[in-house]
Amino acid sequence: MSSLDEARIRCPNCGRRVPAMRYCIYCGAQLPTAAPQQIERPRPLEAPPPVPPLVPPPTQPAQPSPAPSPIGLEGEAASLMSNISTLYARKIALFKLFQSGEVSESVFLKLYNEYSGKLSELLNMRVRKLEELRRRLEDIDRRLSDIALSIEELSVRYKIGEVDLNTFSQRSEKLKIEQREFENMAKSIKAALGRLEKMLGDKSPSEIKDMESSLQAAYDAIRRMVEEGKISNSVLNNVKVDVEETLAFLDSLIRDRKEREKALREDLEALHARYKIGEITIEEYERKKREIQEEIGKVWKE
Incomplete structure (x- = not known):
């Protein structure tokens, strides 16, 4: 340099x-002195941050699945009876609307007759279905009886040596398979018949009682309105027979429960009288009163 x-x-x-x-x-x-030059050493490359492990999203707890709807013959019967129940409920709801003044006479009669017509069709369908299934069940029962006799006869023929073991086994198995098939068919038909025979089976006794009470109250109110001249007598004449038949039908479904409740309330009244005249103590009265009231509450439960 x-x-x-x-x-x-x-x-x-x-x-x-x-x-x-x-x-x-x-x-x-x-x-x-000049500071010695410091040579910057290359910094080691930083390792990339570790990738967190993939965590699967939390699984939702399995919800209990609703009870499966009946299928086959039983499903058809359940659907038919549900539609019948719905139409009864709609007619009663319509009656209450008319009684409250929310529906005109013409619209009320149009809808009421429409629902009544549909309900009549479904009720007739129910009767035909009941007859059909009962005939089928009788035929199946006869066939099952024949199969049972055939199995017994085959067993006897085998025991006395008329048929060999191989023949007995084959024929016996065939008959038993046929027997199981007919038994399953009979079970399905009986389940469907159970649905068809129970009118308003999807309603609890207390719900049927409320339906009857609502219809009776609305019917009484409409009759008073006719007497007061607020609505025409023709409306009442058009629905009178049908309403009274419906009330009788609803009553028939819960009559035994109504009689049971009436008897219990009479017991409660008699108990009160016994207490008033000093026949029983206050403690005994209160205890028996609670017992009777509990029984009354059970009358309208399933």
Whole structure:
């Protein structure tokens, strides 16, 4: 390196620029030493942050599945009876709307006759279905009886040596398969008959009682409105027979429960009288009263 290229620094003592040596060539003062260049070493590449493991989303607890709807013959019967129940409920709801003045006479009669017509069709369909299934069940019962006799006869023929074991086994298995098929058919038909024979089976006794009470109250109100001249007598004449038949039908479904409730309330009244005349103590009266009231509550439960 030439003198022109020699590195120079400023002397802190005399202020002159001098060669970068240990001492100033002019005043002899010690010169600062240049800090050695630090070579930056390349930083190691940072490792990428660890990828968290994939966690599957929390699984929802399995919800209990609703009871499966009946299928086959039983499903058809259940659907038919549900539609019948719905039409009864609609007629009663319509009657209440008319009684409250929310429906005009013409619209009321139109809808009431429409629902009554549909209900009549479904009830006739129910009767035909009952007759059909009962005939089928009788035929199946006869066939099952014949199969049972055939199995017994085959067993006897085998025991006395008329048929060999192989023949007995084959014929017996065939008869038993046929027997199981007919038994399953009979079971299905009986389930369907059970649905068809129970009118308003999807309603609880208390719901049927409410239906009867609502219809009776609306019917009584409409009769008063006719007497007061608020609605025409023709409306009442058009629905009177049907309403009274419906009331009798609803009553027939819960008559035994109504009689049971009536008897219990008479017992409650008699109990109160016994207490009043001093025949029983207050403690005995309260205990028996609670028991009777609990029994009354059970009357309208399933």
